[in-house]
Amino acid sequence: MSKAVPEPVTKLIDALSRLPGVGPKTASRLTFFLLRAPDELSLGLSDALRELKAETKFCSVCYNITVQDPCGICSDSRRDHSMIAVVEEPLDVLALERTGVYSGVYHVLHGVISPVNGIGPDELRIRELVKRIDEGEVLEIIVATNPGLEGDATAMYIQRELAGKGVKITRLARGLPVGGDLEYVDAVTLSRALQGRGEL
Amino acid sequence: MSKAVPEPVTKLIDALSRLPGVGPKTASRLTFFLLRAPDELSLGLSDALRELKAETKFCSVCYNITVQDPCGICSDSRRDHSMIAVVEEPLDVLALERTGVYSGVYHVLHGVISPVNGIGPDELRIRELVKRIDEGEVLEIIVATNPGLEGDATAMYIQRELAGKGVKITRLARGLPVGGDLEYVDAVTLSRALQGRGEL
Numbered sequence: 007m008s009k010a011v012p013e014p015v016t017k018l019i020d021a022l023s024r025l026p027g028v029g030p031k032t033a034s035r036l037t038f039f040l041l042r043a044p045d046e047l048s049l050g051l052s053d054a055l056r057e058l059k060a061e062t063k064f065c066s067v068c069y070n071i072t073v074q075d076p077c078g079i080c081s082d083s084r085r086d087h088s089m090i091a092v093v094e095e096p097l098d099v100l101a102l103e104r105t106g107v108y109s110g111v112y113h114v115l116h117g118v119i120s121p122v123n124g125i126g127p128d129e130l131r132i133r134e135l136v137k138r139i140d141e142g143e144v145l146e147i148i149v150a151t152n153p154g155l156e157g158d159a160t161a162m163y164i165q166r167e168l169a170g171k172g173v174k175i176t177r178l179a180r181g182l183p184v185g186g187d188l189e190y191v192d193a194v195t196l197s198r199a200l201q202g203r204g205e206l
Numbered sequence: 207m208s209k210a211v212p213e214p215v216t217k218l219i220d221a222l223s224r225l226p227g228v229g230p231k232t233a234s235r236l237t238f239f240l241l242r243a244p245d246e247l248s249l250g251l252s253d254a255l256r257e258l259k260a261e262t263k264f265c266s267v268c269y270n271i272t273v274q275d276p277c278g279i280c281s282d283s284r285r286d287h288s289m290i291a292v293v294e295e296p297l298d299v300l301a302l303e304r305t306g307v308y309s310g311v312y313h314v315l316h317g318v319i320s321p322v323n324g325i326g327p328d329e330l331r332i333r334e335l336v337k338r339i340d341e342g343e344v345l346e347i348i349v350a351t352n353p354g355l356e357g358d359a360t361a362m363y364i365q366r367e368l369a370g371k372g373v374k375i376t377r378l379a380r381g382l383p384v385g386g387d388l389e390y391v392d393a394v395t396l397s398r399a400l401q402g403r404g405e406l
Contacts, residue, residue, distance in 0.1 A: 011300055012273040014261040018254040024247060026239055032227070037258070038297055039226050041271055042316065045259050047224060052255035054218040055248045058240060061214040071241055073212040097238055100211055116242065 015041070067138070069114040069131045071096045079111055086110045088145040092135060092164060094118050094152060102150065110148070113138065118156040119163055127163055135164070139171050146174040153180055215241070267338070269314040269331045271296045279311055286310045288345040292335060292364060294318050294352060302350065310348070313338065318356040319363055327363055335364070339371050346374040353380055 015037055022033035040048045064070070065077035068090075072078065079085060079099075089110030093099055094117060102108045115130040138144060149164055151157035165175050180198035182191055191199075215237055222233035240248045264270070265277035268290075272278070279285060279299075289310030293299055294317060302308050315330040338344060349364055351357035365375050380398035382391055391399075 011296075012262055012271060014254070014257045014273065015271060015296075018251075018258050021247075021251040021254040024251075025236055027232070027235075034297060035227075036225055038295060040255070040258060041262070041296070047221075048255045048259050051218075051221040051224075052252045054214070054221040055240070055252035055255070057214045058218050058237070059245050059248050062212055062241070071212060071215060073214065077212075095238060096211075096215075096241070097234060 068112045069116060069134065070099050070112055084109075087143055089148065090135075090138065090144055090146070091148045091150045093150045094157065094160075098150065110146075115151070115160070118151055118160040120156050127167075130160070132164060132167060136167055139168055139173055144173055146176060149175065149177045153178070268312045269316060269334065270299050270312055284309075287343055289348065290335075290338065290344055290346070291348045291350045293350045294357065294360075298350060310346075315351070315360070318351055318360040320356050330360070332364060332367060336367055339368055339373055344373055346376060349375065349377045353378070
């Protein structure tokens with residue numbers, strides 16, 4: 007850019023542009039907002055970014071993000087350690103926690119099998135999951151990967167890896183979203199809802 | 207949030223949520239992206255944010271953002287210092303520079319008069335503009351505020367403030383955007399294009 011824009015400004019625009027969903031236009035807009043905003047805003051964000059990597063690690067049991075190891079859930083004796091929900095991302099743990107009805111523990115894969123993106127089973131924490139099962143305490147695995155092609159393929163791979171280990175493997179139910187409208191539900195979801203229909 | 211999300215993570219989500227156009231969902235998505243991304247990404251962004259405020263200031267002449275004072279444009283003797291383009295934001299300077307046809311200097315107001323947002327003339331750099339005119343070197347002021355209600359009101363206010371100072375005051379032309387389609391142009395723009403029609 008021309009000398010109309012000083013280097014610290016272009017540097018921040020470039021850094022912000024590397025975030026997903028943030029193009030050069032949004033990055034400029036955010037940068038010029040921060041220039042006008044009080045210093046606390048940019049400095050607070052700067053500190054938070056530094057601390058994110060400095061103060062967090064992965065739990066050595068479930069691979070969720072945590073400050074202490076093992077994480078709060080894995081070290082909680084009131085949780086049911088015989089039940090593991092296998093999820094793709096730390097955000098999925100948060101989603102299940104918000105339901106308030108799940109009392110088991112978790113295993114975060116950090117992705118799904120996705121040949122298109124070059125992600126095979128070895129890039130995920132599947133080996134670590136098998137190791138947890140082999141240790142013998144686990145009775146049920148709830149595969150809670152996203153309901154889609156890649157999530158299903160990952161679930162199937164996990165099922166095959168754990169076959170014959172005497173652990174029950176379940177998958178989250180498919181069906182109508184609560185509050186949804188039959189008219190707007192896609193055909194695949196509706197057919198799953200039909201197959202999985204329950205008695206009133 | 208529950209103990210499923212450690213404090214450094216929520217802290218970054220909160221900090222990102224304070225940016226304009228970034229809601230809690232986008233902030234979580236960005237945070238978990240940064241957790242998985244290489245450290246350089248979050249640390250580079252952290253440094254860029256710190257340097258933005260530490261290494262930039264406003265030019266004491268035109269109030270554009272700059273590293274050295276006066277800025278590169280104000281200290282450039284090849285520019286025409288008798289012509290000042292008055293713009294709302296530093297990004298507008300960039301837009302005019304990109305045209306490659308403007309050789310004058312700038313004056314950045316840092317906003318527009320906007321009673322709704324509690325921004326009056328005193329919140330803008332209008333007094334400083336008047337002072338630059340009073341110093342006598344300036345022959346033409348091009349009011350390049352945005353073509354809209356607030357930009358127009360600000361232009362009118364500036365015109366009144368500078369009346370009788372013997373400086374020519376112009377405004378950017380309104381008309382059809384190049385590459386635009388007559389069919390889709392709004393009526394106000396089209397009527398301005400009619401009023402401002404030129405001979406072929």
